Amino acid sequence: MKRKEFAVIGLGRFGGSICKALSEEGVEVLAIDIDEDRVNAYANIASHAVVGDTTDEAVLKSLGIRNFDHVIVAIGDSIQASILTTLILKELGVPHITVKATNDYHERVLNKIGADQIVHPERDMGKRIAHNIISNNVLDYLELSDEHSIVEIVASRRLDGHSIIDLDIRAKYGINIVAIKRGKDIIVSPQATEIIRHGDILIVIGADTDINRFEKKLVEE
Incomplete structure (x- = not known):
């Protein structure tokens, strides 16, 4: 079975961390950025690292980007470049495109042009930290949707x-x-008969409002 191949466009803090994590999993990763210094920093981490302007369709074609299973667009310093890159990737027929959004307007445009998955790393991390600060009992928080989460x-x-x-x-x-x-x-x-002990870490899933009720009535001391 052919292993999936990934490309990461934009090697800032977010894109760089994804590139490193994917590489550590042993998958093929093409790292792309318009900044030569950033590319050099990941030359020994990614499978391949290249300097390129991804708003130029000819550049993406020359890299064989349509042959990659999943492309992550992590461009954070130019909404215009992010949108144009995503649009070209869609037109070239890339199977799955994940894009970092910097604000709600950016997200709306990305949805309209067909991005498969949109992430807000700064916003989502802010929510996790806020949730952890509010409740002493919450160790971690993962948002599944606007209304549902998994919480430790x-x-x-x-x-x-x-x-x-x-x-x-x-x-x-x-x-x-x-x-x-x-x-x-x-x-x-x-099992339903499992006895809970003080200090156990419960991994629960449900609607945010229900999880909050559970925290307040049974968990908070």
Whole structure:
């Protein structure tokens, strides 16, 4: 089975971190930036690193960009360059395009021209940090949509010794405990009879409003 090939356009902080993470997973990554210094910095990290203006269709064609399975457009310093690059990638038939948006206007345009996935790294990280600051029990927060999330919550003494079925979490709060971290052990899809212990890390999934109700009534001390 052919391994997927990725291209990352824009090697700033966001694009660079994606390029490095993909390379560490052992996949083929083409790194592209208009800045030669940035490209040189990733020459020994990515499979290939090239200097190129991706708003020029001829440049993208010469790189064989249409042969890549997934292209990440991480251009952060020029909305115009980001939009034009995305438009050319769509016209060339790239199967999957993920684009970094810098604001809501940028996102609306990207949606109209057919970007497959749009990410807001600064906004999303801000939400995670704010959520963690507000609640002492929340360790991590991953937004699945505008209204649903996966959250890691530390079980307080109020939950100690109670089973999942005793607490009736699913019926009362509409959320699901999909896993429990206990020390070095991880209990995936815990049984309803599983006893929760103080200090357990509960990985819960559900609507944000339901998760917040659960935090306030059962978790916060």
